[in-house]
Amino acid sequence: FVTRFIDLDGLTCILNFLKTMDYETTESQIHTSLIGCIKALMNNSQGRAHVLAHSESINIIAQSLATENIKTKVAVLEIMGAVCLVPGGHKKILEAMLHYQKFACERTRFQ
Numbered sequence: 243f244v245t246r247f248i249d250l251d252g253l254t255c256i257l258n259f260l261k262t263m264d265y266e267t268t269e270s271q272i273h274t275s276l277i278g279c280i281k282a283l284m285n286n287s288q289g290r291a292h293v294l295a296h297s298e299s300i301n302i303i304a305q306s307l308a309t310e311n312i313k314t315k316v317a318v319l320e321i322m323g324a325v326c327l328v329p330g331g332h333k334k335i336l337e338a339m340l341h342y343q344k345f346a347c348e349r350t351r352f353q
Contacts, residue, residue, distance in 0.1 A: 244286045253292055256280060257302045268309050277306055277317045284324050294334070300325060304338035305345050 247253075256276050267273060280303060283289030293299050306318045322338070325331040343350065 244283065244289045247283075248288065248292050253280075253283065253296060253299070257296065257299055260302050260306065261298075268306075269311060273306065273309060274311060274314045274317065277303070277314055277321070281317055281321055284321055290324075290328070294325070294328065294331075300334045300338040301341040304342040307342055308346055 256279055260273075260276055263273065280293065280299075283293055300322070303318055303321055307315055309315060322335050325335055342348075
């Protein structure tokens, strides 16, 4: 299933949707489910490699921290924590937090 999902460019579809969704969708179960899909990909070695190889994936996932939905935030933080465990992961997460700082118009990275 994961191989077919990757071959059909499913990750890009999810990331594009996350990047362009409106406020109402951000606060819905759809958002939580999409983050759950990415989390499931991260639990598979092939899926994890594909997520990490995508140039914008971690930044787009980090944008989901802007939601008010605690369940979604927790899932995002679990994904980001898993990224920290792979070589070069800390750097990707720090870059994603800098991206989020600009995205959320925050003065400091961990405001």
